[in-house]
Amino acid sequence: MSGNFESYRREYTAGGLTAEDLCESPIAQFERWLEQSVNAGLSDPTAMALSTIDGAGQPWQRIVLLKGLSDDGFVFYTNFGSDKAKAMDANDKVSLLFPWNELDRQVIVGGTAKRMSLAESATYFLSRPRESQIAAWASRQSRPIAKRALLEAEVRKLRGRFAEGEVPVPDFWGGYRIQPERIEFWQGGEHRLHDRFRYERGGDGGWQVTQLQP
Structure with missing residues (x-):
């Protein structure tokens, strides 16, 4: 494949959007589109690109999964030592992008990131599959590692450590809620x-709605 993509294009014919189609609340509108994405069989309808700004002023993006939604905002979970957590703790202005390409749709959210309470994070952590709980303990997210085998060895050690009873919630892991200012x-x-x-x-x-030129 050559590096010239100027001729690659397609028409977007999935449908239009009018002011009359919109819900009064952007959260309600988002829930409607998310439900339609799920019903359409998209493989990862809750996947969202999270954009943060690091200490050097460099924007950075990665895909995370939406785990909760309310009028208060969009929820996801991570290791507090990760690059994204450090960036959000230093600069709470973030952006989310939901790329529902199969439906010719996208949603952009701009807002502020706030850490969730320990109780909220614990409720979600205890609902996760046990192997996911152990993985959260094993990975010091964003830190260098010499080889994957070391991570796998840590997982085996933790399986033995937590062989009985519930896996406790790590003190270095929890949720963030993105409180939207514009969607x-x-x-x-x-x-x-x-x-x-x-x-x-x-x-x-309240919310003000503006139609924008493409």
């Missing part, structure tokens, strides 16, 4: 005439 819904359109609507939180806590 944009994008629906692909023919001839690049896409439909874009942005919800922005007003001073009274």
Whole structure:
């Protein structure tokens, strides 16, 4: 394959989006689109790209999984020693992107990241598969490792350590809630005439909706 992709394109024909289609609340609108993504059989409908800014001012992105949603925001979990956690603790301004390409849709969320309570994190951790719980203990996320075999050895050791009873919640692991300030819904359109609507939180806590040119 050559490095020239100028001729690669396709038309977006999955459907349009009008102001009349929108819910009053962006969270309700997101839940509607998420449900449609699940029903359409997308392999990872809850996958979202999380963008943070590190200490050097460098933006960085990675895929994480949405694990909770309410009017308060979007929830995911991670190791507090990870690069993303360190970045969010230093600069809580973040962005999320849900790339539902099969439906010619994407949702962009801009907001602030806040650590969740220990009780909230523990409730989710104890609901995870046991092997996932052990993996959370084994991995010092984002730190260098000489070879994978060392990580696998740590997992075996922890299986023995936690052979009986519940796996405790690590003190270095927990949840973040992204509290949205603006949410944009994008629906692909023919001839690049896409439909874009942005919800922005007003001073009274309500939401203002603006249609944007593609």
